[in-house]
Structure formats: C-alpha cells, structure tokens
Amino acid sequence: MRLAGIPPLAIGFATVGLVLGVVELLLLLGLLNQFVIPLPSAVLGSFGRLFAEEQLLERLMMTGSEALAASVLVSVVGISLGVLLYKVRILALATEPWVAAVAAAPVVLAYPLFLVIFGRSAATIIAMGFVAGLAPVILKTLEGLKGVRKSLINVGLSYNLTPSQQFWKIEFPAAIPTIFVGVRLGLVFALINLIGVEFLINFGGLGQLINDLAERYDLAGVFATIVFVILVSVVIFAALERMERWLRPGR
Amino acid sequence: MPASAAKLRLAETVKEADLVIDGVTMRFETREGAITAVDDMSFSVERGEFVSIIGPSGCGKSTVFNILGGLVRxxxxxxxxxxDVISGPHPSIGMVFQEESTFPWRTVxxxxxxxxxxxxxxxxxxHEAARHFIDMVGLNGFEQRYPAELSGGMRQRVAIARTLxxxxxxxxMDEPFAALDEQTRLLLGDKVLKIQETLKQTTLLITHNITEAVQLSDRVIIMxxxxxxxxxxxxxxxPRPRTGDVVGSEAFGRHVAEIWNDLREEASRGMAESEAGARRRKG
Incomplete structure (x- = not known):
C-alpha cells in the first residue's frame, strides 16, 4: 500500500501515537498491568512535574554535556589510535585481538576502579563512557583504512603524492564511511555506559534521576526520564549524521 | 664502430620514441613456485603513436601497465x-585504471x-582547466555531480579527464572500458580517437578486446x-582520422581476424592452464 503525499515524519509520529493509544486502552481495560507499565497519558503528564520539581532541564544539560564530552573523546582518541595502528603495522598485529576482546567485555563492571581514580564525579562517568566506546572506533578506523580500494591508492601513487597528501586526500576520506560506522557503535556503547554509571553511582543527570524515581516507585516519572535519555541520543546521532555528510559528501 | 658513434646512433633511434621498454622481465614468488609474469619484453612507442597491448587474461598485461606506470619495482x-630511465611514477606519464578510480566524495x-x-x-x-577537459570528454553539465550519480561509462570518462x-x-590506459557494455565501449572508443587526434598524445592501451585495439591503434602488440x-x-x-564507421570496413574485419588467429592459441592455452589449476586446487 502506498501512502502517497503523506510525509514520512507524520507517518512516524502517527504510528507512535497509535501504539501509545493502544497501550493506554489496554491498561485502562486491565489487559495490561498498571503496576508494571504506567499510563502513557500519566507519563506525558509527569513532564511538567519533572521540570519543576526534579530539575529535569539541568539534569538533561548535565547528561548531555557528559555525553558530548565522552563522544568527542571517543571519536578523537579512537580515530587517532586507529590511524596509529594502521601506520605502525607491528602495533596492529600485536594489539588488534586485544582491542577486539575489550570491545566485547562488559567494561561497566570496572566502575569501582574508576571511582577510586576519579572519585564520585562527572569525570568517572565520562571516563566510563569513553572506555566503553573506544574499541569499536579503533577497530573500524583500522578496518576502513585497510580497506581503501587499491585503485584509489594507485591514483595517488601515479601523481607522486606526498605521504601526507596520500593520507589526507585519499586514504582518510575513502575510509570515512567505515570510520563513522565505528563512531556510531562507539557512541551507543558510550551512552549506555554513561547513563548506567550515573544510575549505579547515583550521581549526575538523567541516570541518577531514573534511580531516584525508581526508588520512589514513580513509574510515570521513570518512563518520562527515559524519553529524555532517548532525546539526548537522537540529538547526538543527528549531529553525527550531519558531520558525516559534511566530511564525506557524495555517498 | 667507435663508442661515441654507437651512442649517437642509439640517441637517434630513441629520439622519436617516447617510451622504450628494453628487456623487461618480472618474476613473482607464489606458493606454487616462481612465476615469470613478463619475459624479456622489448618494444617502443613513438611520439604521438597509439599502441595497444593485447593478450589473454593472465598474460601479464596489467603487470606491464604497473611497471610502465612506475607502481611496481x-x-x-x-x-x-x-x-629518462624511470624508477617510479614519471611525471610525463598519466594512468587510467581499469577499476573504478574516481573519488566518490568529490564532485566531477x-x-x-x-x-x-x-x-x-x-x-x-x-577549475578552468578541469572544465576544459570535462568538456572534451563530453561531460559538461555534470561538473557538480558526484560519481555515484553517474553511469559507469561517465565515471570512466571522469577518470580519463582527470588524467588528461x-x-x-x-x-x-589499462582496460579502461572493460566493465562497460559493447555499445558504450565503441562510442567511448570514438571519443578517445577524437581526443587523441586533438592532443596528439602518445598512448598505450592495455586491452583484451580485439575490436577496441583495431579501432584505436596504429600498432597492436600481441602477447x-x-x-x-x-x-x-x-x-x-x-586511415586516420578514424571515425566509428571504420568498424564496418573490410580492412577492419581482416585485422580483427588476423589478430584473433594469433591470439586464439594463447587464449586456449590460458584457459587450459586455469582449468588445470582449478582442478589441482580442488584435488
């Protein structure tokens, strides 16, 4: 079936609205349990209270800036290390399996160590997010650079490019799509860990608020806060997509 | 003959030749032993001449291309x-590659x-220079497009313009039209003929396509x-200047048949060897 003329965004919102409406109805009819799932209308209704009483805006800003700091660190350090491993082959051979192992490890369990090093502070939260997101960025940067088509490299060689021209004009732009796959993965891990550690050490922005509200059994508030967590990730990923298109136009 | 006279004579013969390949042999080490990809090849290409190298798959054509381009040592x-004896990519040589080689992140x-x-x-x-050559390969109007928005034949023309x-x-040129269909290939061949007549460039084309070789070349080297x-x-x-009509002429057909005669034996040997290789790997 074609929904000609209706913008996709409208269809998206309509779908979400419909699903929420159905959930609301099932809850009201008693087919779903209100002690487990709050009424969507109650979640919407709690927004005002959260802003007024729970400093939601400040918390949003705090988590947002932690997320931004971790994202920048993950991207800059991850891409640089990936480039280093690409340039120094012996390093890549020695460390690549370890980096891959770290990527699969539940780094969040190491939070006590970070608490000892950085104290119960935003630094711990950012560091946890950073460590969790680093491995995929390194691996994908390395993969992207190793996978640059031989013909593009040969074009550069045939024009006698300097090594730095060869890297910045050909290898790096050619690798950008793969590098961004890594950055996207890395940021997912970083965000999950960031919110998780806020929750665990009961410090900071949205993660702490979710912890508080859950302790008070304020289900509507918990779900409402989760909506704002999603908002943070949507904003970060939209910005990331913009950046990719700016850095690497033309698909 | 005194040494100086010999030198002079050599200089005279070399004078008109832009590209001289003298006794080039290239061996590769593989798991199945050493393979001689190119064996004692010698030929020269004169200034303004269009020469094609034709041979069956696996005869070392692309190795010759990479050697001449200075990409392998x-x-x-x-x-x-x-x-000048080359020891790497030479500034007088422009290369057009067989594979996709336009930069997808740059406009035409x-x-x-x-x-x-x-x-x-x-x-x-x-940009002014680029516009001139974009026009020459017939892509005016596409300057601001990205390669992904063009057809394969258009992308290969971008690569040619970039080299020119x-x-x-x-x-x-290493089989620049190998990935294209026959009709596009003939039309692009016409374009290459026109460009070569304008620029009078010395051209060496690597190909496995007999019609393409005959359509474009002054000489065809069979490997x-x-x-x-x-x-x-x-x-x-x-005759030159040539147009697309030459493809239908009797002389054209004779040249194609003559080259195929020489090539058939090599091609069947190549096919037999690759089949034997596949069988060995299977066993």
Missing part, C-alpha cells in the same frame, strides 16, 4: 620515458581538478600467455 631490464569538477590541486594550482585556474588535465605526454612475451606486432593500416 623489482623487474629486470629498463623502461625509459623520453630518454573536483575529481578532474585533483592532480592540479595537489600540485598547488590556484582554485580558479585548476595533468597534460601527461604519455597516456597509459603470449604466461610467460608474457611479445608474440607479434601488427601494423593497423586503417
């Missing part, structure tokens, strides 16, 4: 360009201007299957 013999204009950009030519100047913008004295050697050099006696 470790061969015996020597290659000289206008008298910036793709073509690339060689000038890396040499530090000012933007206005390099550098104004190389010698143009090396043997492994090890790649010069089997025979055929002079193509077709």
């Amino acid at each position: 470790g061969y015996e013999g020597k290659v000289s360009v206008g008298g 204009l910036d793709n073509v201007a690339f060689p000038l950009e890396v040499k530090g030519v000012r933007k206005a100047e390099r 913008v550098f104004e190389p004295k010698i143009l090396l 043997t299957f492994r090890p790649g050697k010069v089997k025979r050099i055929v002079d193509i006696r077709l």
Whole structure:
C-alpha cells in the first residue's frame, strides 16, 4: 500500500501515537498491568512535574554535556589510535585481538576502579563512557583504512603524492564511511555506559534521576526520564549524521 | 664502430620514441613456485603513436601497465620515458585504471581538478582547466555531480579527464572500458580517437578486446600467455582520422581476424592452464 503525499515524519509520529493509544486502552481495560507499565497519558503528564520539581532541564544539560564530552573523546582518541595502528603495522598485529576482546567485555563492571581514580564525579562517568566506546572506533578506523580500494591508492601513487597528501586526500576520506560506522557503535556503547554509571553511582543527570524515581516507585516519572535519555541520543546521532555528510559528501 | 658513434646512433633511434621498454622481465614468488609474469619484453612507442597491448587474461598485461606506470619495482631490464630511465611514477606519464578510480566524495569538477590541486594550482585556474577537459570528454553539465550519480561509462570518462588535465605526454590506459557494455565501449572508443587526434598524445592501451585495439591503434602488440612475451606486432593500416564507421570496413574485419588467429592459441592455452589449476586446487 502506498501512502502517497503523506510525509514520512507524520507517518512516524502517527504510528507512535497509535501504539501509545493502544497501550493506554489496554491498561485502562486491565489487559495490561498498571503496576508494571504506567499510563502513557500519566507519563506525558509527569513532564511538567519533572521540570519543576526534579530539575529535569539541568539534569538533561548535565547528561548531555557528559555525553558530548565522552563522544568527542571517543571519536578523537579512537580515530587517532586507529590511524596509529594502521601506520605502525607491528602495533596492529600485536594489539588488534586485544582491542577486539575489550570491545566485547562488559567494561561497566570496572566502575569501582574508576571511582577510586576519579572519585564520585562527572569525570568517572565520562571516563566510563569513553572506555566503553573506544574499541569499536579503533577497530573500524583500522578496518576502513585497510580497506581503501587499491585503485584509489594507485591514483595517488601515479601523481607522486606526498605521504601526507596520500593520507589526507585519499586514504582518510575513502575510509570515512567505515570510520563513522565505528563512531556510531562507539557512541551507543558510550551512552549506555554513561547513563548506567550515573544510575549505579547515583550521581549526575538523567541516570541518577531514573534511580531516584525508581526508588520512589514513580513509574510515570521513570518512563518520562527515559524519553529524555532517548532525546539526548537522537540529538547526538543527528549531529553525527550531519558531520558525516559534511566530511564525506557524495555517498 | 667507435663508442661515441654507437651512442649517437642509439640517441637517434630513441629520439622519436617516447617510451622504450628494453628487456623487461618480472618474476613473482607464489606458493606454487616462481612465476615469470613478463619475459624479456622489448618494444617502443613513438611520439604521438597509439599502441595497444593485447593478450589473454593472465598474460601479464596489467603487470606491464604497473611497471610502465612506475607502481611496481623489482623487474629486470629498463623502461625509459623520453630518454629518462624511470624508477617510479614519471611525471610525463598519466594512468587510467581499469577499476573504478574516481573519488566518490568529490564532485566531477573536483575529481578532474585533483592532480592540479595537489600540485598547488590556484582554485580558479585548476577549475578552468578541469572544465576544459570535462568538456572534451563530453561531460559538461555534470561538473557538480558526484560519481555515484553517474553511469559507469561517465565515471570512466571522469577518470580519463582527470588524467588528461595533468597534460601527461604519455597516456597509459589499462582496460579502461572493460566493465562497460559493447555499445558504450565503441562510442567511448570514438571519443578517445577524437581526443587523441586533438592532443596528439602518445598512448598505450592495455586491452583484451580485439575490436577496441583495431579501432584505436596504429600498432597492436600481441602477447603470449604466461610467460608474457611479445608474440607479434601488427601494423593497423586503417586511415586516420578514424571515425566509428571504420568498424564496418573490410580492412577492419581482416585485422580483427588476423589478430584473433594469433591470439586464439594463447587464449586456449590460458584457459587450459586455469582449468588445470582449478582442478589441482580442488584435488
């Protein structure tokens, strides 16, 4: 079936609205349990209270800036290390399996160590997010650079490019799509860990608020806060997509 | 003959030759032992001449291309360009590659201007030069498009324009139209003929397509299957300037048949060997 003329965004919102409406109805009819799932209308209704009483805006800003700091660190350090491993082959051979192992490890369990090093502070939260997101960025940067088509490299060689021209004009732009796959993965891990550690050490922005509200059994508030967590990730990923298109136009 | 006279004579013969390949042999080490990809190849290409190298798959054509382009080393013999023995990519040589080689993240204009950009030519100047060659390959109107928005034949023309913008004295092309359909290939062949007539560039084309070789060349060098050697050099006696009509002429057909006669034996040997290789790997 074609929904000609209706913008996709409208269809998206309509779908979400419909699903929420159905959930609301099932809850009201008693087919779903209100002690487990709050009424969507109650979640919407709690927004005002959260802003007024729970400093939601400040918390949003705090988590947002932690997320931004971790994202920048993950991207800059991850891409640089990936480039280093690409340039120094012996390093890549020695460390690549370890980096891959770290990527699969539940780094969040190491939070006590970070608490000892950085104290119960935003630094711990950012560091946890950073460590969790680093491995995929390194691996994908390395993969992207190793996978640059031989013909593009040969074009550069045939024009006698300097090594730095060869890297910045050909290898790096050619690798950008793969590098961004890594950055996207890395940021997912970083965000999950960031919110998780806020929750665990009961410090900071949205993660702490979710912890508080859950302790008070304020289900509507918990779900409402989760909506704002999603908002943070949507904003970060939209910005990331913009950046990719700016850095690497033309698909 | 005194040494100086010999030197003089050599200089005279070399004078008109832009590209001289002298006793080039290239061996590769593989798991199944050493393979001689190119064996004692010698030929020269004169200034303004269009020469094709034709041979069956696996005869070392692309190795010759990479050697002439200065992309591989470790061969015996020597290659000289206008008298200089090359030891790497030579500034007089422009290369057009078989595989997709346009930069997907650059517009057509910036793709073509690339060689000038890396040499530090000012933007206005390099764009003007790029526009000229984009026009020459018939892509005007597509300057701001990205390669993904073009067809394969158009992308290959972008690659050709990018090589021409550098104004190389010698143009090396490695099966530039291999991935294209026959009709597009013939039409692009016409385009290449026109461009070569305008620029009078020395051109060496690597191909496995007999019609393409006959349509474009002054001479066709036929290579043997492994090890790649010069089997025979055929002079193509077709009038110039040539147009697409030449393809239908009787002389054209004769040249195609003549080359196929020589090539058939090599091609069947190549096919038999690759089948035997596949069987060995299976067993």
